Amino acid sequence: MGAGKTTVGRILARRLGKRFVDSDHEIEARTGASIPWIFEIEGEPSFRRREAEMIRELTAQSGIVLATGGGAILNPDNRAYLKQRGIVIYLRASVDSILQRTSHDKNRPLLQTANPRERLEELTAQREPLYREIADLVIDTGKPNVNTMVHAILQQLGALGARKRRAQRMRKHSGKNMSDAMQATEANQLQRLDVALGERSYPILIGENIYSDPDLLAPYVNGQQAVIVSNTTVAPLYLQGLQQALEGMGKQVHSVILPDGEAYKDWPHLMQIFDAMLGAQCERKATLLALGGGVVGDMTGFAAACYMRGVPFIQIPTTLLAQVDSSVGGKTGINHPMGKNMLGAFYQPRLVLADTATLASLPQRELSAGLAEVIKYGAVLDAAFFDWLEQNIDALLQRDVDAMTYAILRSCQIKADVVARDEREGGLRAVLNFGHTFGHAIEAGLGYGVWLHGEAVGCGMVLAADLSCRLGKIDQASAQRVRALVAAAGLPTRAPDLGADWLKWMMVDKKNEGGAIKFILMQELGRPWIGSVPDEALQATLSACSQAVG
Incomplete structure (x- = not known):
């Protein structure tokens, strides 16, 4: 209604x-x-x-x-x-x-x-x-106006027709010997929602076996040159399929393969992307495609924002964390030794293709890390979704397709709604950093890559819930529910004891104002609270939720 x-x-x-x-x-x-x-x-x-x-x-x-x-x-x-x-x-x-x-x-x-x-x-x-x-189609209503919504529906109706025509062609040419992959693509129900940002609006498409679908890619790769950025883990699995799809569209395709890991999200490896584009004499209409997890997506987006002062790019996230968080919203950047994501730009992609089939190759630890960001949305923005996650966490860990598709869709819907109202984190968007103040401190304090980003965020949410409870904003039962769901997702609930370095790393946070640490906490499940906290309450949380490193 x-x-x-x-x-x-x-x-x-x-x-x-x-x-x-x-x-x-x-x-x-x-x-x-x-x-x-x-x-x-x-x-x-x-x-x-x-x-x-x-x-x-x-x-x-x-x-x-x-x-x-x-x-x-x-x-x-x-x-x-x-x-x-x-x-x-x-x-x-x-x-x-x-x-x-x-x-x-x-x-x-x-x-x-x-x-x-x-x-x-x-x-x-x-x-x-x-x-x-x-x-058949899911349309997010948080768009600038009704006509924009109708336009999105008409586009999707066209895409649905194209998919049906493609399925008919596959049946005609393949007959009874049609491959399993083709059958899965034909049967898959493509989900779509839009990030409503006026002229910078773009669709998020969610489905199986869609990452190299030329019908979905073609409207968003307008120039003759395409540059795929991937890493040493993902490229052997998916690069060839994407490259062949683009070449089949008549594009000149180049690729940049970066080492895998948060430790390489830095300036020297960003320069590898620029070197490859300049070496290939890429023009302003060249399209960058990020094929990988959050590190690849952040670096590719930052490169797109900088190259010739801005070229189009497409996000093709292959990890759960990237599909539900980092690929959506236009935050791009690299790390600095003194802080995570301190160098970057807000720069929106043209398209996000979240292929659930790529999650089959994801290590269990990476899957759990992605679930941290999913849990975050429920904890501070959607209590009903949090309830659903409690009931379906086992199905998600077992990679049930229906459960995973819904978790990705709902997470993206929540983030898209927030981003549409606060693109550049002027206020509301900060709530998406629940657990991140503690989490970023853990990552920096231990050294980038020791804990996965999602592991640090998951543990950070436990600390944030504990601190919320100590301040009287939530009851003990709610804090325990957060801890229990984080643990059920296979994420750590005890933080490393960083000692005096806790404050050092938490002070290096883009949300901070006037030298005060700005925390994203809960005032109840599904409702966020933002502000500074008394030092004694913070110290009590750090003492209660930390353990010695080693």
């Missing part, structure tokens, strides 16, 4: 030359009664029966754009009719957005409660899996 289905549906119908129908409006027209009246006099079960009859009738028609009520998918027959008879577009909105849009609307019976936020969170937890089950 409140996602804008009626408004978007009318415009979409006009653009497609179809008739618009709203199932709720049809029910009101035929009964002569309003939806709130039906709920009050007849009850919700009676309304749902009328709704099911209406959807069965309307989905049998052709040439229409149908907007359903938000609860229509609760009926399995409705879900079947919608999925089998049409293309289902799910307009996803955050609880905060829905509250803002419906705060003065008295025509929504399910929100006429003392605590509409709590009710919306309950409805989201109940309905979200069903929306995902039947949706």
Whole structure:
């Protein structure tokens, strides 16, 4: 509810030359009664029966754009009719957005409660899996305006048609001998959402076996030159497939293979990218493609921001951490011996391709490190998602495709919403650094690469939750839930004892102001708090949550 289905549906119908129908409006027209009246006099079960009859009738028609009520998918027959008879577009909105849009609307019976936020969170937890089950397209509603949203839908409808045509070609040419990879690509349901930044907006595409899909790449590689940046671990697995796809599009392809690891995220290795581009006489329309984890993505983005004062680049993240965090939002940069990510730029990619199939080759330790960033989103921005993670952590560790796809999608949705409202970390975006103040100190104090970034962040979240509890912002049970989920993900919950160096490294943080350390903490699960803290509380947390190194 409140996602804008009626408004978007009318415009979409006009653009497609179809008739618009709203199932709720049809029910009101035929009964002569309003939806709130039906709920009050007849009850919700009676309304749902009328709704099911209406959807069965309307989905049998052709040439229409149908907007359903938000609860229509609760009926399995409705879900079947919608999925089998049409293309289902799910307009996803955050609880905060829905509250803002419906705060003065008295025509929504399910929100006429003392605590509409709590009710919306309950409805989201109940309905979200069903929306995902039947949706062909997922559209994030946090865009600048309705026309931008409709444009995104039309683009996705075009991409969906292209994928179906490609599948038909594969069946025609391959027949019964079609490879497993082709079958997986054909069957895969591509998920898409957009980071809404005006003229710098870009899509995030999530699916299996998509990293070298020419239909998905072609609209975003406009020049004749393409430079792939990868590392010694990822290149042997995926470089050839991507290179062949680009060459098949008629591109001149060059590659830069960097050593693997956080220790190489520095100026000398950044220069290797510049050297290769200059050596190949790359022009301003050359496209950089980051094929790898967070280090490769950060360095490629920084190189793209600097080369000829800016060339286009594409993120193709191959680790979970990069897919849910570092590839999204435009933060690029390298480390300095005195601080992590202290040199860099905000520079947005043209496209993010998150291929879940690449996670099959990810070591278990790297998978756990990525889950730290996933947990972060739930801990400070989405309590319902945190609940879901507690229930599904085993499935994620076992790399269940459906669970992993949803975790990536939801994480990207949360981050995209924050980035759209605060691209350059002027305020709100700082909440995405929950656990990072402690985590960056651990990484720098031990030496980059000793702990993985996600391991340090996971442990940092445990410290941040403990500190939140000591300040009376959350209860002990909430702090324990954070610790338990971090541990269940296979991440460390005890920090190395850095002694006096804790403050030294925490002071080197871009969020700090006026010489004071600025912490991202919790005021309850799903809600962040930002500010400075008393030294005695900080020291108590460091003492309680640290252990001797060695």
